[in-house]
Amino acid sequence: MPRSRLTGEQPLVPTTEFKICPIHIAVNILGKKWTLLILRDIALLNINRFNRIRRSLPGLTPRVLTLRLRELEEAGLIHASIIRESPRVVEWMLTEKGKDTIPILMSILAFGAKWYADEIFEDHRPRTLEDLYPGRVHEGTD
Template sequence: MAGGYGITDCPIARALDIVGEKWSLLILRDLFRKGPLRFQGLAEGLPGIAPNTLSARLKLLETQGVIEARLYENHPPRYEYLLTEKGRSLAPVLKALYKWGETCS
């Protein structure tokens, strides 16, 4: 990891810009474990998250191509969220964090 990486050139920094926040990782965890989820289902699995925070994290993850929103009701428009191929490729990272977290107690 030594070398001439600037913060914007560093792959770790770029990855953290997308998933380096607690709620983002927990959203991904729940989508991995439970499959597609609606906003309310995500909120129920993340006690303490404010609705505006959940909405912002979902928008960021969608903008970055990690999740997608799929319309399930037209009036009013309602969506469920699911992992994209890019999101599913984070499985080894989440598994490694899980294993590492087990050793932190």
């Protein structure tokens, strides 16, 4: 049998059989182009208005942003909060389900800061989440 990196022994086998792999399902929504960066903007950077998100992500077209926001809303990860009707002002907020993506985003951030430091930081020195956000992160993802 192949060795698991997690246990060093047997493959990781769940106690309940999956109808379909949870990673496959999650990647169907989170793996689409721009989706994680849109979630990053809303969840971590508090950029939650349409044009602000669009400006923060050069190359993202209004059509694709509209599509991704709609998909995230349909998936139950975000919801639109109408701030004003005329002219219409909407802010996008994370739902409880959407807040569960924050540890995923932080894990990706930690991975990038550790393994791609030469591309991310001027000094090319790897960083941990604690290095980047002293006293603010206690997720154990670094």
